[in-house]
Amino acid sequence: MHTDRYALEDIAPPPTFPDAVSHVMADETLHRRLAAIVQRMKQHQIAQLIIYADKEHGSNFEYLAGFIPRFEEALLVVNQQGELAYIMGNENLKLVPFARNPGRCLHAALFSLPNQPMSGEPSLSRLLSQAGIVPDRRTGLVGWKLFSSQQPAMFDLPHFICAAAAEAAGGMAHLVNATGLFISPDEGARCINSADEVAFYEAGANRASTAMLTALDSVAPGISEKRIGALLNRDGQPHSVMTIAATGDRFANAQLYPSDKQIATGDKLSLTVGYKGGLTSRAAYVVSQASELPCHVADWLTRLAIPYYHAVVSWLEQLRIGITGGELYGLIEAVLPKAQYGWHLNPGHLVADEEWLSSPVSPGSAIPLKSGMLLQIDIIPSVAGYGGCSIEDTVGLADAALRAQLAAEFPAVWQRMMQRKTYLSEVLRLKLSDEVILLSNTVGYLRPFLLDQHRALVRQPISDGV
Numbered sequence: 220m221h222t223d224r225y226a227l228e229d230i231a232p233p234p235t236f237p238d239a240v241s242h243v244m245a246d247e248t249l250h251r252r253l254a255a256i257v258q259r260m261k262q263h264q265i266a267q268l269i270i271y272a273d274k275e276h277g278s279n280f281e282y283l284a285g286f287i288p289r290f291e292e293a294l295l296v297v298n299q300q301g302e303l304a305y306i307m308g309n310e311n312l313k314l315v316p317f318a319r320n321p322g323r324c325l326h327a328a329l330f331s332l333p334n335q336p337m338s339g340e341p342s343l344s345r346l347l348s349q350a351g352i353v354p355d356r357r358t359g360l361v362g363w364k365l366f367s368s369q370q371p372a373m374f375d376l377p378h379f380i381c382a383a384a385a386e387a388a389g390g391m392a393h394l395v396n397a398t399g400l401f402i403s404p405d406e407g408a409r410c411i412n413s414a415d416e417v418a419f420y421e422a423g424a425n426r427a428s429t430a431m432l433t434a435l436d437s438v439a440p441g442i443s444e445k446r447i448g449a450l451l452n453r454d455g456q457p458h459s460v461m462t463i464a465a466t467g468d469r470f471a472n473a474q475l476y477p478s479d480k481q482i483a484t485g486d487k488l489s490l491t492v493g494y495k496g497g498l499t500s501r502a503a504y505v506v507s508q509a510s511e512l513p514c515h516v517a518d519w520l521t522r523l524a525i526p527y528y529h530a531v532v533s534w535l536e537q538l539r540i541g542i543t544g545g546e547l548y549g550l551i552e553a554v555l556p557k558a559q560y561g562w563h564l565n566p567g568h569l570v571a572d573e574e575w576l577s578s579p580v581s582p583g584s585a586i587p588l589k590s591g592m593l594l595q596i597d598i599i600p601s602v603a604g605y606g607g608c609s610i611e612d613t614v615g616l617a618d619a620a621l622r623a624q625l626a627a628e629f630p631a632v633w634q635r636m637m638q639r640k641t642y643l644s645e646v647l648r649l650k651l652s653d654e655v656i657l658l659s660n661t662v663g664y665l666r667p668f669l670l671d672q673h674r675a676l677v678r679q680p681i682s683d684g685v
Contacts, residue, residue, distance in 0.1 A: 223532070224679040225525050227667070230646050232675075233660045234638050235429040239631070241422040248415045249319035253283055255408040257301050259400040266356035268397055269347065269384050270295040271376045276363040278572040279401045282409055285319030292330040294380070295322070296350040304350035306343075309335050325350055329379075343383035354389035359397025365577060366396060402569075404544070404579035404586050409571050411591035414624040417615060417656070418632045420571070420593060424497025424613040424658035425635065426453055431492060431499040431661055434464070438505060438669045440484050448477030451492035459574040460498060463491035466505070485513050487606030488669060493574045497613035497658050498595060504606055507670035516605050523560070524608045524667045527600050528676050530555035531610060532649060534567065534596060535663060539652045540616050544584030551598060561601035570595045570613055590618035593658065608667065612659035622656070648678040 260268060271294060272280030277287030280295050284305070291308035303322025305315045308330030315324040325346050328337040341349070352358065362375035374381050374396055385391045401409045412420065434450040448464035464477040466486045482488065482505055491500040506512055509520055516522075533554045534547065544567075551566040568578035570593045579586035588594075593615045600608060617625065626633040639657035643649045647663050665676045 223529055224681075225528055225532075225676045226679050227671075227674040228677040229673045230675055230677060232432060232672075233428075233642050233662075233664050234635075235432055235660050236425050236635050237429050239422060239425050239635065242415075242418040242629070242632070244319075244415050244419050246319060248413060249283065249285060251413070252408065253297075253301055253303075253320050256283065256297065256400055257299060259406070259408060260297070260299055260359070260397075263359075263397070263400065264357055265359040265395065265397055265400070266299060267352055267388075268295075268297040268359045268361055268400075269352065269380075270297065270361040271363075271380065276375075279361050279363065279398070279409070281572060282401060283320050286314050286317065288314070288330075290332065292377070292380070294327070294347075294350075296347065296352060298351055302351065306330070306346055306350055308332075323350070343380065344386035347383055347387035352384070352387040354387070355393060356388065357395060358384065358388040358393050359395050359400065360384060361398050361401060362396075363398065363402075365398055365402065372396060402577045404569060404577045407577065409576060410569055411589060412571075412593060412615070413591065414621060414628055417591070417593070417617070417621075417625060417658075418629040420496025420613075421632050421635070421658045422496065423456070423459075423494035424499075425660060426456065426494050427492050427497045427499040428612060428660040428662075429453070431490060431501060434490055434492075435501065435666060435669065436672055438482060438488065440482055440505070442482050444477035444480050444482070447482075447490065451490065456494050459493035459495060459572065460491060463489050463500075465489045484511060484670070489607065489609070491611075495572045496593070497570065498574045498611060499613075499659055499661055500609045500611035501666075502607040502609035503665075503667050503669050505670060506668050508668060511668075511670075519605055519608075520667055523600055523602055523605050524665070525676065526555055526560065527598065527608045528610075528665050530566075530598055531596055531663065531665075532678065534598065535614070535655070536650055536652075538588070538594075538614065538616070538655050540590050540618060540654050541587050544579035544581055544586045544588070547580050547588075548582055548584065555598065555600065559602075561603075562599050563601075564597060564599060566598045567594055568597055569593060588616055590616050590621050590654070592616050596662070608665075610661070610663070610665045612662040614662060615656045615658055616654050617656045618654060622653075625656070646677070647675075648680065 288311040294306040296304040306325045306327045328340040364375045366373045430453045444464040466482045486505040489502045565578040565580045567580040569576040
């Protein structure tokens with residue numbers, strides 16, 4: 220049983236920054252990314268890489284190229300000299316001249332859409348050879364999944380690409396899964412962000428959390444899911460997850476997207492939106508006070524919402540550079556036991572272009588959290604008969620050097636981060652390490668009763684002698 224006390228208080232909402240300008244990363248940042256991958260290739264004795272991309276699984280490719288191939292497949296070949304070759308379908312050839320890390324361009328018509336011209340082209344294995352794949356050398360395939368080291372070699376690229384890679388490399392025995400060079404939570408290049416990258420990702424987290432507050436302020440009986448969903452979708456930017464605006468029971472008629480269903484008093488409501496660098500999610504009840512909750516969940520606030528909120532507060536206040544993923548996992552198991560509260564995913568994971576990059580947080584994990592990591596609070600209680608409760612947002616870890624660089628080179632970003640932290644300290648009464656930076660505006664902000672736009676859970680001060 221936790222000793223902290225929380226209660227609903229009438230407070231101002233967090234500050235938002237709807238007019239913040241999106242940051243564009245410098246060329247030097249993209250060049251450093253390539254150097255980091257080449258360094259890891261050498262460390263793991265991988266002579267050459269074949270990086271896969273499609274619209275849904277393009278982030279490792281985009282990490283070096285600066286773009287994804289939209290609606291086709293594509294491959295990026297990299298050698299230990301840092302030389303690049305792009306293998307593109309019909310409609311993405313025109314993007315290669317704009318690549319942030321330049322390289323040769325080869326045309327693979329078979330990556331193109333159904334019934335587009337595909338005749339008279341070299342085989343894919345021949346194209347890979349032309350791109351620089353040399354036989355009988357250790358060749359890394361990069362998809363988007365990590366597989367256990369105890370499993371036999373597994374690849375998440377389409378079979379026709381794996382077969383062509385094996386032919387070009389001299390057999391399957393020369394292929395290894397090299398996705399970990401990018402996203403391994405222990406040593407992946409993409410898990411540690413520079414100040415330039417933090418500034419880029421802060422724009423997405425700000426956008427998601429600003430949109431969420433706008434949507435929360437618009438929740439009312441009779442409003443459709445579509446109207447709320449439209450408020451979550453901002454600025455024409457691509458999403459890192461499917462937008463959720465779901466009232467009452469979800470997934471009826473296999474419906475995944477916001478529908479014409481109207482919000483009603485007493486409903487459960489789930490809202491989620493994510494952009495590059497940040498996701499914000501909220502789940503609560505459409506009521507103005509506890510007495511309006513359905514009778515079978517009349518104790519939802521004390522049974523689920525407050526214990527969950529305490530777990531989030533504990534997670535935030537213990538977060539620091541050097542804590543291991545296992546220690547963070549054990550903390551949540553102690554304050555919000557899985558057997559009682561039904562959560563089952565990792566209570567915290569890394570964020571980048573994807574909503575879920577990978578996670579160092581698991582039972583017994585010895586992986587230390589490092590400066591430059593961006594993390595999503597992702598603790599999802601599931602208690603039978605009760606609606607959920609969620610305040611997922613994005614934070615980061617920054618040592619003194621990274622904080623100083625952010626303040627000096629990106630003063631507007633740093634000022635927003637400081638305003639967010641002041642709100643947590645002075646309004647919500649939370650005590651975060653100096654090493655924790657806040658990318659989302661809504662970190663720690665929980666309105667459990669969505670028709671009450673003024674009250675949120677706040678830690679209560681301890682009286683003298685108590």
